[in-house]
Amino acid sequence: MKDQHLINVTVNGAEHEVLVESRRTLADVLRHDLGYTGTHLGCEHGICGACTILVDGTPARACLMFGVQADGAEVRTVEGLADGDRLSDLQEAFSRRHGLQCGFCTPGFLMLAEAYLAENPAADKEEIRDVVSSNLCRCTGYQGIVEAITDVAAARREAS
Amino acid sequence: MSGGDGRVTGQRTWVGASVPRKEDPRLLTGRGRFVDDLRQAGALSAAFVRSPLAAAQINAVDLSGVRSVDGVLAAFSAADLGLSGLTALLERAEFTPTTMPILAADRVRYAGEPVAIVVADDPYAAEDGIEQAIVDYSPGRLVTSIGDALAADAPSVHDELRANTFLAVNPFSDDVDEVFAAAECVVRTSLSSQRQNALPLEPRGCLAEWVDRDDQLVVHISSQVPHQVRTALARCLGLRERQVRVIVPDVGGGFGLKCVVGREEIAVAAAALRLRRPVKWIEDRREGLFASFLGREQRHQVRAAFDGDGRILALDADIRCDVGAYSVFPFTSGVEPLMAAAELPGVYQVPRYRARACAIATNKAPTAPYRGVSRPQIVLVMERLMERAARELGLDALVVRRRNLIDTFPYIGVNGITYDPGSYRESLDRCEQRLREEGWFELRDGAADRVIGIGFACFNERTGYGTEAFAQRKMSVVPGYDISEVRMDPGGGVTVTTGTSAHGQGHETTLAQIAADQLGLRPDAVKVRQGDTDQVSYGWGTFASRSAAIGGGAVRLASGKLATRIRVIAAHLLDTDEDNIDLDDGWCRRRDDPDGAVPIAEVAEVAYLRAHRLPKDLDPGLSAQATFDVLTSGTFSNATHGVVAELDPRTGQTRLLRYLVVEDCGVVINPKIVDGQVRGGVAQGIAGALYEQIGYDADGQPTAGSLIDYLVPTAAEIPEIDIEHLETPCAFTETGAKGMGEGGTIGAPAAVLNAVNDALRDTGVELDAVPITPEHVLRALECSR
Numbered sequence: 027m028k029d030q031h032l033i034n035v036t037v038n039g040a041e042h043e044v045l046v047e048s049r050r051t052l053a054d055v056l057r058h059d060l061g062y063t064g065t066h067l068g069c070e071h072g073i074c075g076a077c078t079i080l081v082d083g084t085p086a087r088a089c090l091m092f093g094v095q096a097d098g099a100e101v102r103t104v105e106g107l108a109d110g111d112r113l114s115d116l117q118e119a120f121s122r123r124h125g126l127q128c129g130f131c132t133p134g135f136l137m138l139a140e141a142y143l144a145e146n147p148a149a150d151k152e153e154i155r156d157v158v159s160s161n162l163c164r165c166t167g168y169q170g171i172v173e174a175i176t177d178v179a180a181a182r183r184e185a186s
Numbered sequence: 187m188s189g190g191d192g193r194v195t196g197q198r199t200w201v202g203a204s205v206p207r208k209e210d211p212r213l214l215t216g217r218g219r220f221v222d223d224l225r226q227a228g229a230l231s232a233a234f235v236r237s238p239l240a241a242a243q244i245n246a247v248d249l250s251g252v253r254s255v256d257g258v259l260a261a262f263s264a265a266d267l268g269l270s271g272l273t274a275l276l277e278r279a280e281f282t283p284t285t286m287p288i289l290a291a292d293r294v295r296y297a298g299e300p301v302a303i304v305v306a307d308d309p310y311a312a313e314d315g316i317e318q319a320i321v322d323y324s325p326g327r328l329v330t331s332i333g334d335a336l337a338a339d340a341p342s343v344h345d346e347l348r349a350n351t352f353l354a355v356n357p358f359s360d361d362v363d364e365v366f367a368a369a370e371c372v373v374r375t376s377l378s379s380q381r382q383n384a385l386p387l388e389p390r391g392c393l394a395e396w397v398d399r400d401d402q403l404v405v406h407i408s409s410q411v412p413h414q415v416r417t418a419l420a421r422c423l424g425l426r427e428r429q430v431r432v433i434v435p436d437v438g439g440g441f442g443l444k445c446v447v448g449r450e451e452i453a454v455a456a457a458a459l460r461l462r463r464p465v466k467w468i469e470d471r472r473e474g475l476f477a478s479f480l481g482r483e484q485r486h487q488v489r490a491a492f493d494g495d496g497r498i499l500a501l502d503a504d505i506r507c508d509v510g511a512y513s514v515f516p517f518t519s520g521v522e523p524l525m526a527a528a529e530l531p532g533v534y535q536v537p538r539y540r541a542r543a544c545a546i547a548t549n550k551a552p553t554a555p556y557r558g559v560s561r562p563q564i565v566l567v568m569e570r571l572m573e574r575a576a577r578e579l580g581l582d583a584l585v586v587r588r589r590n591l592i593d594t595f596p597y598i599g600v601n602g603i604t605y606d607p608g609s610y611r612e613s614l615d616r617c618e619q620r621l622r623e624e625g626w627f628e629l630r631d632g633a634a635d636r637v638i639g640i641g642f643a644c645f646n647e648r649t650g651y652g653t654e655a656f657a658q659r660k661m662s663v664v665p666g667y668d669i670s671e672v673r674m675d676p677g678g679g680v681t682v683t684t685g686t687s688a689h690g691q692g693h694e695t696t697l698a699q700i701a702a703d704q705l706g707l708r709p710d711a712v713k714v715r716q717g718d719t720d721q722v723s724y725g726w727g728t729f730a731s732r733s734a735a736i737g738g739g740a741v742r743l744a745s746g747k748l749a750t751r752i753r754v755i756a757a758h759l760l761d762t763d764e765d766n767i768d769l770d771d772g773w774c775r776r777r778d779d780p781d782g783a784v785p786i787a788e789v790a791e792v793a794y795l796r797a798h799r800l801p802k803d804l805d806p807g808l809s810a811q812a813t814f815d816v817l818t819s820g821t822f823s824n825a826t827h828g829v830v831a832e833l834d835p836r837t838g839q840t841r842l843l844r845y846l847v848v849e850d851c852g853v854v855i856n857p858k859i860v861d862g863q864v865r866g867g868v869a870q871g872i873a874g875a876l877y878e879q880i881g882y883d884a885d886g887q888p889t890a891g892s893l894i895d896y897l898v899p900t901a902a903e904i905p906e907i908d909i910e911h912l913e914t915p916c917a918f919t920e921t922g923a924k925g926m927g928e929g930g931t932i933g934a935p936a937a938v939l940n941a942v943n944d945a946l947r948d949t950g951v952e953l954d955a956v957p958i959t960p961e962h963v964l965r966a967l968e969c970s971r
Contacts, residue, residue, distance in 0.1 A: 049310065050310070054309075062216070063222075063223035064215070064218075065216070066387075066388070067222070067468075068389070069893050071472075103216065104215065105215065111211075113215070117214040117215065121207065121211070122206070124861070124862045126210065127691065127866060128438045128690030129209065129210075129218050129438070130218075130220065130387040130439060131438075132213055155901045158901045159901045160900075162898050163901075164386060164387050164439050164898070165690050165866045166862060167865035167868055167904050168900070168904050169907060170865070171901070172901060
């Protein structure tokens, strides 16, 4: 008899009720039980950051949380960033600055930046470089990622 | 250039424009589809029982406990599957063929070697299953280094190998001893590079399913070489090629690691055939680090003779590559030593050359080509020799380089390679000039309280190897050409197929740019289809930076043929000659009459839906096919990297203050994508120079089991990388483009090592190994105290 729990989790505004085994990671719940496959798994031990999502507004490694820990939480994933087909300012900046190549690490960087800029709208390039050093990218050499996030910080500052 | 669309007045070309990538929207919104994102009803999950020992006899494999685990449906050992293994062949006497079994049968040769496959209804249950496997091993003696492997009493990794050597060649045998005896200056280097993991962020993985309706095994796989996977699957599983369809969805990086065929994927396909159910396997990072394909472990003993002016007279090289336990399909374990020996002279005029090279078997994971293959090492060797000769002769190292750089093209080297015209001198001049103007030399020389060095690396990047160049390697499977088909639908939309297969390089965009120019369309009208063996003619995938140079050439030729057909139809409709028709921005226009025009879409409609309006001798439909091959030694991008490094005397850390790349890859198809390739490549080169290493203990256990131990550099370690382009169009390709995906990785280790050695110039110590660790730096700095 499996050790299962019924949890309620809101993902990108949609409420889900899902039965999960205690040991099942939040990443697997999101990806395989709920179909939010935009959240990627690059290491499953918390280093690469490809699975970074927002749990109640805070960046978290979906591979290091169990599904049961998300009971009652509001989760945001990369699927929740764009408005339909209209990309968010961050997503557009990543494309403009070539902040992605294979695109596998990209959702993690986007979610990390989304949360960071929400808290630190005045972030400068050095801070941004420091913050994104929590995630790994193997394709871009990071420059496009740092430039994209810096652009958005500047634009949002300008707009406010 | 007007706007961002690359339309230059009078030229009208999409090639050369930083067109936004078509790939981006889906990848940015989480709608990309990587293998693990694919869902198949009733799909099962596979996991592998792996050997904990690096060398052992297998006495018995008991999977009965596995099969009784809740959720496990099946478990197979080698005996259960009964498959033949993968044998990669070089057709040369100096090579000894060996077979990599799909699952280890009677012995294991590296820690992590798969012994059994467990299939369960989810990945958690599959992992529960592998814990219940009982394998009876008798541990054996093992070899974990080149030295161990070549010792007189060394145990054999494969019984059929003599002296644990897969391949030993003497491809260049000039009698250089006289030259050395008479030379004014002889310098030596004994240079070593560590084992690395290419580490694509997406691990390997596949989903295999037998589809009755198509009489086909359909395998979705994260790979760079779909057709070679198909060939290997068909051979191993006893199927006809048409009974196997390989589909490559989005791929999260490959860097060479995914250009060979893995045994796990074949075992998964075999399990899917047995069970008649879809089976998926996704490698986890731990498996990826210690049991996947690795690369780079080499040792070079090289001496060079120079005259008193610093001109190189002869080179004598002994190259040994630790390629691990198996020879990989299709490239074989010969790829590293053969490339190193053939290309060692690099950008320098070497009149006499002797080289020996070998691939040594050890009880470690097998190696695959990794971005740059052997060139990071040979550039390290040549650049260290230049520096050392300069030091011995009291000359400036840049002067020594200039005296040796190839300066007339095409140049036929002592190695028999024909070098494409490049900008070897100009790139060095420009790189030095920029760093001088920016004041880095003054900073280095004036900073008494800081330890700063400047390093350069000059190199070329042999890429876009065609069939002839690969044939010289004597693989039984010879890559090279590429085929493209271009088809226009009745609405005027275009589908281009390519045998290349992208894993982040943006082919959907660049190949569309090439086709759009030929067809007078915008790139958004062109859909590029790749990575599906049922939809694309046999092709060679993406490796060795062949896609823009060779794949792009095929696309250009095929779309040019289609454009001709369109012009013939348009001329008929406009009552003129085809030579009088230009294709431009979606229209076929008469050159002699601004009012005479017909939309390309209307031509397409006529070709399919109103074929009665076609010229009498023309068949309906609009498609064309073309093949392109590079008929010479390949294409040669070139570059100079200039690096300023600062050493921290307290911690031994190396910090890079400035990184400049002056590079020439011929015609640039999409500048943004090219710059991205350079930057990403440099980051991997810096990783090899300073951080990443997979070591092994005496028992053959890898010392890096997670990303805690394997130090992938982050945004905090990789500096901004400044790029300046020179443009010498390639003489050997249809597009004028040269392959350029690897240069960043090739040049960075030498440039960084030279910068560190320059910073250590007062210590009397020279470092000759990568990675350069803080311990090495501290020990060197202590020598000056």
